[in-house]
Amino acid sequence: MITEIPTSDEFAAAAYAQFDFAWDIVISFLTTLDEAGQYVDVDKDDQTQFWEAARQRILTSLIIAQQGVELAIKGKLVGFSPYLLLAGSPSDWPKDKTGKGIEYSEFRTIDAQDLIKAYNTVSPQPFDPKFMELFERVRRLRNSAMHSVNAKLQISPKEVILIILEAHEHLYSGQSWVMARRDFLFSAPAAQIYFDNDHIDGILVREFWTVFNLLSKSERERFFKVAAGVRKYICPACKYHSGELDGPPPHYAVLSPNKPKSSTLWCFVCNDTHLVRRKKCITEGCKGNVISEEYVHCCTCGEEQ
Numbered sequence: 269m270i271t272e273i274p275t276s277d278e279f280a281a282a283a284y285a286q287f288d289f290a291w292d293i294v295i296s297f298l299t300t301l302d303e304a305g306q307y308v309d310v311d312k313d314d315q316t317q318f319w320e321a322a323r324q325r326i327l328t329s330l331i332i333a334q335q336g337v338e339l340a341i342k343g344k345l346v347g348f349s350p351y352l353l354l355a356g357s358p359s360d361w362p363k364d365k366t367g368k369g370i371e372y373s374e375f376r377t378i379d380a381q382d383l384i385k386a387y388n389t390v391s392p393q394p395f396d397p398k399f400m401e402l403f404e405r406v407r408r409l410r411n412s413a414m415h416s417v418n419a420k421l422q423i424s425p426k427e428v429i430l431i432i433l434e435a436h437e438h439l440y441s442g443q444s445w446v447m448a449r450r451d452f453l454f455s456a457p458a459a460q461i462y463f464d465n466d467h468i469d470g471i472l473v474r475e476f477w478t479v480f481n482l483l484s485k486s487e488r489e490r491f492f493k494v495a496a497g498v499r500k501y502i503c504p505a506c507k508y509h510s511g512e513l514d515g516p517p518p519h520y521a522v523l524s525p526n527k528p529k530s531s532t533l534w535c536f537v538c539n540d541t542h543l544v545r546r547k548k549c550i551t552e553g554c555k556g557n558v559i560s561e562e563y564v565h566c567c568t569c570g571e572e573q
C-alpha cells in the first residue's frame with residue numbers, strides 16, 4: 269500500500285509558494301532601486317553595479333520559479349492520477365519494510381523533462397505550444413544556473429517577472445496573479461506580528477506600479493487587462509494606500525467603459541471600480557476632468573478639489 273498520497277491542491281499550494289518567493293526576490297530589488305531614485309541620483313553605472321551585485325540572487329529566483337512550474341504540472345498530473353508521477357518499473361520501487369505501507373515521498377518521481385509529455389498524453393487538452401517553449405527555455409536556463417558558474421549567464425529581473433506572469437497565466441488561467449500576491453502578502457510571516465496590516469495594500473501598490481512601469485504596453489494589456497491605447501488615471505484607493513508609505517500616486521486606472529461621460533474608473537490592482545465626477549480640475553495647467561467622488565481629488569494631477 270502507498271500512504272501519504274499528495275493531492276492536486278497541495279501541489280498547487282506548493283507551486284504558488286515558489287512563484288511568490290521568486291517574485292519576492294526580484295521585486296525587492298526593483299522597488300529598492302526605484303525608491304533609491306527618489307532620494308539619490310542613481311546613474312547608469314550605479315545601476316549596472318546594482319544588477320551585477322544582484323546577479324546570483326536573480327538566478328536563484330529563476331531556479332525557484334522553475335521549481336514552481338514543475339510543481340504546478342505535477343499537481344495537474346495528480347489530478348488525473350497520483351501514480352502518474354511514479355518513475356521506474358515495479359522492480360525498482362522501494363520495499364515495504366514495516367508492513368504499514370510505503371510513503372509516497374519515498375518513490376522516485378518522473379524527470380522534469382518528461383512532465384509535459386506525461387501531461388499531454390493523459391489530458392484531453394494538451395499544453396499550449398507557447399507554454400511548452402517557455403518550459404523548455406526556463407528548464408535550460410535553470411540547468412545552466414544550477415550546474416555551472418558561467419559569469420556570462422545573465423537574466424534580467426524583467427525576464428523573471430515575465431516568466432512568472434506567463435507561467436501563471438498558462439497554468440492557472442482565469443486566476444489573478446495580483447490577487448494571489450495580495451493573499452501571500454497578508455499571510456506572510458511579518459503580517460502575523462502586527463496588530464493592523466493596513467500598510468500591506470501600500471506594498472502591493474508599490475510592487476505593481478513598479479511592474480506596470482517595467483512592462484511594455486502589450487504586456488500590460490495581456491497580463492493586467494489594461495488596454496494599451498487608453499488614457500491612464502490615478503486610482504483613488506491605490507493613491508491612498510501608496511500615500512501611507514509615502515509612495516507616488518499610481519497612474520494605472522482606466523475609465524470603464526472608456527467613454528467621455530463614463531463615471532467609473534477600473535483598477536487592476538484593487539480589481540475594483542471607483543466612482544468619478546466628470547468635472548474640470550481646478551488646478552492651473554491641468555486638463556483633467558475625472559475627479560474622485562470618494563477622495564475628491566483629480567485623478568490626472570492628484571490635487572485636491
Ligand SMILES: [Zn+2]
Nearest residue numbers: 503506535538
Ligand atoms: Zn487601485
Ligand SMILES: [Zn+2]
Nearest residue numbers: 549554566569
Ligand atoms: Zn488635475
